[in-house]
Amino acid sequence: xxxxxxxxxxxxxxxxxxxxxxxxxxxxxxxxxxxxxxxxxxxxxxxxxxxxxxxxxxxxxxxxxxxxxxxxxxxxxxxxxxxxxxxxxxxxxxxxxxxxxxxxxxxxxxxxxxxxxxxxxxxxxxxxxxxxxxxxxxxxxxxxxxxxxxxxxxxxxxxxxxxxxxxxxxxxxxxxxxxxxxxxxxxxxxxxxxxxxxxxxxxxxx
Amino acid sequence: xxxxxxxxxxxxxxxxxxxxxxxxxxxxxxxxxxxxxxxxxxxxxxxxxxxxxxxxxxxxxxxxxxxxxxxxxxxxxxxxxxxxxxxxxxxxxxxxxxxxxxxxxxxxxxxxxxxxxxxxxxxxxxxxxxxxxxxxxxxxxxxxxxxxxxxxxxxxxxxxxxxxxxxxxxxxxxxxxxxxxxxxxxxxxxxxxxxxxxxxxxxxxx
Numbered sequence: 001x002x003x004x005x006x007x008x009x010x011x012x013x014x015x016x017x018x019x020x021x022x023x024x025x026x027x028x029x030x031x032x033x034x035x036x037x038x039x040x041x042x043x044x045x046x047x048x049x050x051x052x053x054x055x056x057x058x059x060x061x062x063x064x065x066x067x068x069x070x071x072x073x074x075x076x077x078x079x080x081x082x083x084x085x086x087x088x089x090x091x092x093x094x095x096x097x098x099x100x101x102x103x104x105x106x107x108x109x110x111x112x113x114x115x116x117x118x119x120x121x122x123x124x125x126x127x128x129x130x131x132x133x134x135x136x137x138x139x140x141x142x143x144x145x146x147x148x149x150x151x152x153x154x155x156x157x158x159x160x161x162x163x164x165x166x167x168x169x170x171x172x173x174x175x176x177x178x179x180x181x182x183x184x185x186x187x188x189x190x191x192x193x194x195x196x197x198x199x200x201x202x203x204x205x206x
Numbered sequence: 207x208x209x210x211x212x213x214x215x216x217x218x219x220x221x222x223x224x225x226x227x228x229x230x231x232x233x234x235x236x237x238x239x240x241x242x243x244x245x246x247x248x249x250x251x252x253x254x255x256x257x258x259x260x261x262x263x264x265x266x267x268x269x270x271x272x273x274x275x276x277x278x279x280x281x282x283x284x285x286x287x288x289x290x291x292x293x294x295x296x297x298x299x300x301x302x303x304x305x306x307x308x309x310x311x312x313x314x315x316x317x318x319x320x321x322x323x324x325x326x327x328x329x330x331x332x333x334x335x336x337x338x339x340x341x342x343x344x345x346x347x348x349x350x351x352x353x354x355x356x357x358x359x360x361x362x363x364x365x366x367x368x369x370x371x372x373x374x375x376x377x378x379x380x381x382x383x384x385x386x387x388x389x390x391x392x393x394x395x396x397x398x399x400x401x402x403x404x405x406x407x408x409x410x411x412x
Contacts, residue, residue: 020390023232023235023236023390024232025232026228026231026232026235027228027229027230027231027232027333027337028228028333029228030228030231031227031228070301070330070331071301074297074298074301074331075294078293078294078297079294081293082290082291082293082294085290085293086290100344101337101340101341101344104292104293104336104340105229105333105336105337105340107293107297107336108297108331108332108333108335108336109333110232110331110333113331181401181402181405182225182226182227182228182401183225183397183398183399183400183401183402183405184398185228185398186228186394186395186397186398186401187394187395187398187399189394190387190391190392190393190394190395190398191395193386193387193390193391193394194384194386194387194391195386196386197385197386197387197391198386203386204385204386204388
């Protein structure tokens with residue numbers, strides 16, 4: 001794999017992260033991060049949809065008339081999402097219930113549209129595939145990090161297993177109930193952005 | 207009547223699109239730099255949500271649900287269940303409605319059209335709109351009146367949120383924010399704090 005292709009995967013993980021730098025796909029990212037399990041399932045679903053949507057659009061890029069490209073993109077994404085939704089309902093019903101409308105909302109997830117517009121329309125299928133994988137990995141990374149923090153402090157568990165020992169609670173430790181509420185997702189992401197920009201100075205906004 | 211008022215208040219404050227479900231965050235973050243543009247986008251969202259939710263309600267109940275086609279095809283259609291087509295139908299309705307609204311506004315209210323500018327077409331990929339349709343489906347409203355009131359209430363809630371954050375961001379520009387937090391970071395944290403404030407409505411039992 002050439003360095004150029006490798007960059008397509010590594011850049012979105014750090015200096016070009018879809019959530020903290022490009023600010024795309026925030027909606028679903030915040031809502032599914034109360035627990036680790038739905039966050040991981042969501043990341044895998046997005047990885048699948050994004051990688052294949054990128055490849056399909058890249059294959060069709062010379063035949064789609066540019067006036068109707070948005071509709072074509074939406075239809076392709078929507079078909080892939082229906083596929084994911086049906087598979088989740090069949091094999092992971094509990095998680096699919098927890099994710100509720102957010103599986104459907106992958107359709108309007110701006111990362112996917114954004115990458116199709118910005119990358120897949122102008123590149124060959126293989127780099128597009130790598131770009132899709134890289135960006136959804138960057139997205140998944142933030143999702144899993146936020147979900148880990150929220151589950152650990154909010155419920156004292158990781159992936160449903162209790163990790164904070166019983167003894168702590170006897171000494172007066174209590175789970176932070178605030179972490180489970182929606183607003184804390186925003187604040188945790190805000191802090192992640194803060195840490196990242198403090199480490200990489202050139203990302204600071206004027 | 208009382209029921210409708212309950213849904214209205216609930217969708218506007220308690221189940222606020224932005225603070226409780228993080229829907230429409232992408233445009234919420236991108237367009238909230240000044241109060242003027244935020245107001246324009248907010249009005250456009252109220253408009254489109256108010257129209258698409260009832261239209262999608264009709265589609266859901268007279269086309270997609272199990273047995274919904276009975277009014278058209280008679281007894282034979284009792285077992286037809288098209289609900290897996292939901293995502294594609296909803297997104298198609300939204301995209302075409304946005305196009306239609308754009309043309310109508312351009313024809314009959316050119317000044318409003320000029321002030322909304324690029325925001326009108328962008329609404330098609332705003333997750334709050336598709337989210338509205340999906341929540342409508344999930345919560346199983348029983349009449350078209352309830353669905354329209356839900357759409358209008360959610361739109362107004364979104365409007366309140368974006369105008370609020372735009373006003374805060376206009377003020378924050380003159381404050382001494384730590385450099386890595388400037389711009390995006392502080393906006394996330396401010397939204398989180400607004401969300402905590404909105405949580406106080408949760409105590410209202412309707």
